[in-house]
Amino acid sequence: xxxxxxxxxxxxxxxxxxxxxxxxxxxxxxxxxxxxxxxxxxxxxxxxxxxxxxxxxxxxxxxxxxxxxxxxxxxxxxxxxxxxxxxxxxxxxxxxxxxxxxxxxxxxxxxxxxxxxxxxxxxxxxxxxxxxxxxxxxxxxxxxxxxxxxxxxxxxxxxxxxxxxxxxxxxxxxxxxxxxxxxxxxxxxxxxxxxxxxxxxxxxxxxxxxxxxxxxxxxxxxxxxxxxxxxxxxxxxxxxxxxxxxxxxxxxxxxxxxxxxxxxxxxxxxxxxxxxxxxxxxxxxxxxxxxxxxxxxxxxxxxxxxxxxxxxxxxxxxxxxxxxxxxxxxxxxxxxxxxxxxxxxxxxxxxxxxxxxxxxxxxxxxxxxxxxxxxxxxxxxxxxxxxxxxxxxxxxxxxxxxxxxxxxxxxxxxxxxxxxxxxxxxxxxxxxxxxxxxxxxxxxxxxxxxxxxxxxxxxxxxxxxxxxxxxxxxxxxxxxxxxxxx
Numbered sequence: 240x241x242x243x244x245x246x247x248x249x250x251x252x253x254x255x256x257x258x259x260x261x262x263x264x265x266x267x268x269x270x271x272x273x274x275x276x277x278x279x280x281x282x283x284x285x286x287x288x289x290x291x292x293x294x295x296x297x298x299x300x301x302x303x304x305x306x307x308x309x310x311x312x313x314x315x316x317x318x319x320x321x322x323x324x325x326x327x328x329x330x331x332x333x334x335x336x337x338x339x340x341x342x343x344x345x346x347x348x349x350x351x352x353x354x355x356x357x358x359x360x361x362x363x364x365x366x367x368x369x370x371x372x373x374x375x376x377x378x379x380x381x382x383x384x385x386x387x388x389x390x391x392x393x394x395x396x397x398x399x400x401x402x403x404x405x406x407x408x409x410x411x412x413x414x415x416x417x418x419x420x421x422x423x424x425x426x427x428x429x430x431x432x433x434x435x436x437x438x439x440x441x442x443x444x445x446x447x448x449x450x451x452x453x454x455x456x457x458x459x460x461x462x463x464x465x466x467x468x469x470x471x472x473x474x475x476x477x478x479x480x481x482x483x484x485x486x487x488x489x490x491x492x493x494x495x496x497x498x499x500x501x502x503x504x505x506x507x508x509x510x511x512x513x514x515x516x517x518x519x520x521x522x523x524x525x526x527x528x529x530x531x532x533x534x535x536x537x538x539x540x541x542x543x544x545x546x547x548x549x550x551x552x553x554x555x556x557x558x559x560x561x562x563x564x565x566x567x568x569x570x571x572x573x574x575x576x577x578x579x580x581x582x583x584x585x586x587x588x589x590x591x592x593x594x595x596x597x598x599x600x601x602x603x604x605x606x607x608x609x610x611x612x613x614x615x616x617x618x619x620x621x622x623x624x625x626x627x628x629x630x631x632x633x634x635x636x637x638x639x640x641x642x643x644x645x646x647x648x649x650x651x652x653x654x655x656x657x658x659x660x661x662x663x664x665x666x667x668x669x670x671x672x673x674x675x676x677x678x679x680x681x682x683x684x685x686x687x688x689x690x691x692x693x694x695x696x697x698x699x700x701x702x703x704x705x706x707x708x709x710x711x712x713x714x715x716x717x718x719x720x721x722x723x724x725x
Contacts, residue, residue: 254309256526262398264316265350267296274357298398304519307553315388317342323349344377359591382412393526401429433474467491503543574654581663596620597679599670603642608712615709616683617658629666
């Protein structure tokens, strides 16, 4: 039986751990829109673009996942001397806790993958790349920088996408340096020859990669176990973690024990980058002193979260903690979220074509007037986010003695309402910054306000959203209820 409470507590140990990531960094572009008609020019859908975004992909997605977990990361990568390479360098510089060392290779094309998405599903992926070895001078520069990248690291990730950075020379330099320092190396492998990672503490192939590397079937639990043992024997790797999609993961540890771990995902929207999430979480766990099995169990929960999001996504500690707690809602449906998670969830809903609504308040001593307002707010949208004033914010606004109930209790009560889809706490006196981050399609406030007095109204209207003034239920207010209690 898995002690999920212990694993949830172990999450706190990840913050401040340090991991070195060496591998193929890419630029991921997403073009979101609606595809509701077929082109008259050819039998293909027409995508009406609504939103475009860029983020780090490949090894860069490993770094994003580490940053989301609060882990410090050293990055060693190579890009081309082009606009995409400069964009990658800029994104890496902005990533919290990441110390990048980027080698610029003249004549090299920075890898860019563009995905076109409608209704939460990919229509097309366009890759701009040339998978080729680094020029000799750039390869020597990368190999010479390995020791500095590993300094102070508790684990090393080789994020190998087969794009040329992790040559035999570079991998040998990494493994030798890690062995001298006693740092475990984890490899997300590429190709049929896993022997190039000989001496690594762990490889994390998916089922297809495991089958290709061993020429063995990988359909059943027994077949996966046999293939994993073949990798250990042939390649000299201490442990194998086979990721199996809907069938979860299988870990063959250094002692030869096998652990089959069921998948955590309840709803899958996009598997892009799930392997990056897995190896990032395992590396973070090992760097923080967790056992390999505990680190893998945390990684399994993290993977279940990211496949429920659109695009190469990350899992935040609060989401993982909730997923580990059996008494909480399902991981894809957790209603109490940090601002970062709320922003991600709202963006996901919009990409599915759902209208996101927002309202806010203190909601101290919930009464029928609150319920009436929330029902109207939910009726105006497909998903309703409630911004909840923190305890400190309520005290500043309402004075000493308020709130009567703490923010955790108020959030839990709101989350229990069917009309509320998400609750996020904000510490400012107004929700202006939260509204700017969420960018709701509908902003709802009570009719005791006028539109010109609603915080965030101008912003929401500026991008085509609308403001709704909900009617009030006479005779009900928190102040009146509080007075009666006194």
